[in-house]
Amino acid sequence: MRHTKLAGPGIALRFTTICAAALSALATLAWQPGAQAANAPDTIRIGVITSLTGPAAQSGEQMKAGVETWLRLHGATVAGKKLEVLYKDDTGPQADVAKRLATELLGRENADIVAGFVFTPNAMAAAAVADKAKKPMVVMNAASSAVTTKSPYITRTSYTIAQSVKPLAEWAYKTGSRRVFSIVSDYAPGLDADAWFGKTFTALGGAVISSVRVPLNTVDYSAYLQRIKDEKPDAIHVFLPNGQPMVSFIKAYKEKGLDKAGIRFLGGEGWADEDVLGMGGDAMLGIYTAGFYAYSRPGADNARFLDAFAQTVGGRFKPNFLSVSSYDAMGLIAGALAKTGGKADGAAFMEAVKGYSAASPRGTVAIDAATRDIVQTIYIRRIDKKDGQYVATEIDRYDAVKDPAK
Incomplete structure (x- = not known):
């Protein structure tokens, strides 16, 4: 992936x-x-x-x-x-x-x-x-x-992509989202994420009002984000390659004022990584991600x-x-x-x-x-700032999750 x-x-x-x-x-x-x-x-x-x-x-x-x-x-x-x-x-x-x-x-x-x-x-x-x-x-x-x-x-x-995206869609519906705009990079993992989010969210009663696939080499997301803002969803589901694409997107998300418009951000694995948090800075604050690990998670192990x-x-x-x-x-x-x-x-x-x-x-x-295949807990995390550090705070969890595609 x-x-x-x-x-x-x-x-x-x-x-x-x-x-x-x-x-x-x-x-x-x-x-x-x-x-x-x-x-x-x-x-x-x-x-x-x-x-x-x-x-x-x-x-x-x-x-x-x-x-x-x-x-x-x-x-x-x-x-x-x-x-x-x-x-x-x-x-x-x-x-x-x-x-x-x-x-x-x-x-x-x-x-x-x-x-x-x-x-x-x-x-x-x-x-x-x-x-x-x-x-x-x-x-x-x-x-x-x-x-x-x-x-x-x-x-x-x-x-697997489905293993993390399905709990994210379930959590989004459980916590009030009903109209979601899905935007993913146009390659196999992105298509898997789009399909599983849409399948899960709509089965619960929600609506994916638009589903957009962006070229893998995209560096400027501003036009896409303006369209999202105009369509007024209550949340966006995002799947992009790790690293700089994530940073470029989240900065444009904040610059376009989607957070202030009440459009909450739903991302998958990778959004809680140290490099993304460091490059994204305060633009990362308040977004939600689903995944199996973040370095800031608690526990002796x-x-x-x-x-x-x-x-x-x-x-x-x-x-x-x-x-x-x-x-x-x-x-x-x-x-x-x-x-x-x-x-x-x-x-x-x-x-x-x-x-x-x-x-x-x-x-x-x-x-x-x-x-x-792996069976594990998928955590829903919110990006916060504590003691000057950006951290992924676990706010919900889905235990013993198997790959739903199998």
Whole structure:
């Protein structure tokens, strides 16, 4: 789905003497996903495909930091096996690159598990490779509902668009909204958000008076916001890519006076991230968002995570939902390996995943045995300012939410 520096190490195979026939066999092995090269019996290799350079590098950095924070807190040994993480850079939404990297990881580099994936197209491309190899694949972001249907070897620790948008629509209706204007970026996650908000809100009795899709490269939203103001809804539902598009939109929302006109703002995941809050400033105050994690959420589990995360990144930035889903992915991998006695073969691993449940910085998470997708709490948050800091205050919650698309 949505959302956004350090290239990961490769694995060098050193040989002192090797016959030509053996070298040819190894070259063939490198490009066959299901093939097995020699590997240390006490090591589990986890290949993480993410965006470490390019436009989504910030998301990749969050993902990598979440993995490293889990290792900092829990160590790199599970069931007598050492966990070795291999990072690979897909450079952004590049499905062909992700597929090639998955092929290399599960072939030449003999990874036992493939994980990561900021973007849905990249996850979809890698799914075919993991399925053919019968190797576990743990999705740390890519939020299209369909991802986990592409192979019985896929599970996910992030969320789906429908999973966060449905509670947002329910909350909006419950708290008085009846006429909503929906505006989303014109790409798959935005279309999912528009569809699920509209389906849920209208089923309850509300009306989506207009539904607008804006080009993904839009930088000036003023004309759209003037139209919204003229149509006088009581709320707007917004879904945009993470980062600067959100900031540009919310500033224009305030400049056009939509807040003063009583048109409340309903956003999804990402609007409570530190970078968006920092760039948006006071324009962010009073908006409502739905999501599974904000760094300012209360609780001992999150406090412990924040402390370790700050050590991991040297205090350079706060965690967002990507880092938490990656942190929890490592917890899921460790939990499954503990159940299997360190065996990472696809069938045994996925069977162990189906019963997974654990405490997390975001609250309790579990895996739905039927869909292999995440079950979690979705929080409704209001952006406030406390002690000079912008924070997401939890004002409502929907517990044990499954992906409604499944």
